Amino acid sequence: MTEGATGDGDDGSSRLFHVDGDLVPADEATVNVRDRGFMYGDAAFETLRAYGGTVFEWEAHADRLANTCEALALDHGLTRRGLKSRIDRTLEANDLEDAYLKLSVSRGVQPGTLDPDPEVDPTVVVYARPLVRGGLDGEPVFEGPATVRTVETRRVPDACLPATAKTHNYLPGILARIEAREADPDADEALLCDADGHLAEGATSNVFFVSGNVLRTPSLDGPVLAGITRRVVLDLAAEEGIPIEEGTCDPADVREADEAFLTNTTAEVRPIGTVDGVAVGGGPVTQLLSRLFDRQVERACYR
Incomplete structure (x- = not known):
């Protein structure tokens, strides 16, 4: 990926990430070491792209996230509108219009056994970083074939x-x-x-x-x-x-x-x-x- 693609070498240290309902600085954006997403990979995610402040194909991504959670028997209890609001707030807080986004939903912190508890207090994280403009006047994210x-x-x-x-x-x-x-x-x-x-x-x-x-x-x-x-x-x-x-x-x-x-x-x-x-x-x-x-x-x- 080119330097320009991610915002001229931006290392992310000045950005805000959305963690469990709060916008927090990058160096404070952490999850519990007992989170099942960390311990077992027991989490769903979607990679999205925002163009001009609009998340492209949001409904399709939301559908796929729901399908993943169903496959994992992960009933996180969050609404589609609520998840989208967290994404929009992350873009706005970082003054980003063209961006790479990653939305992650884990089963959260549970006792350290392989069997998941059906009662879920999910961990929800929205990560964002700047990208080049897309569309007709845009630039490729990657250089060359x-x-x-x-x-x-x-x-x-x-x-x-x-x-x-x-x-x-x-x-x-x-x-x-x-x-x-x-x-x-x-x-x-x-x-x-x-x-x-x-x-x-x-x-x-x-x-x-x-x-x-x-x-x-x-x-x-x-x-x-x-x-x-x-x-x-x-x-x-x-x-x-x-x-x-x-x-x-x-x-x-x-x-x-x-x-x-x-x-x-x-x-x-x-x-x-x-x-x-x-x-x-x-x-x-x-x-x-x-x-x-x-x-x-x-x-x-x-x-």
């Missing part, structure tokens, strides 16, 4: 942890990134396969590629997170009449593609430069979808 490596680390099967659950337990993604950067120090992202060796997703992204003018991406029938940006891009492609195929894919399909890109909330639509050392790059479909995404952001948040 992504360097991607396929890794041996596998995506956790749905039978172990549902792909719909976006939790604090991100160890497979961390191990995948470590493996990718051991293979190539310049790697930006790791591509994970499922237990059968079929392509699933990036450590923090969804994967798209174009073959024969068809836009392809791994199906949500596999262990693939239903990314918010993924869904927006698919909607935009459908509106443009671009042929779409969601199904079973392999890493070789990406390496042999005409063009390929990654999607996530922060990076939006980012071309893939190389996969496992093989040049792929963006192309006309990637460029079109990136422009359409910028236009939608502009319309929804800036105008």
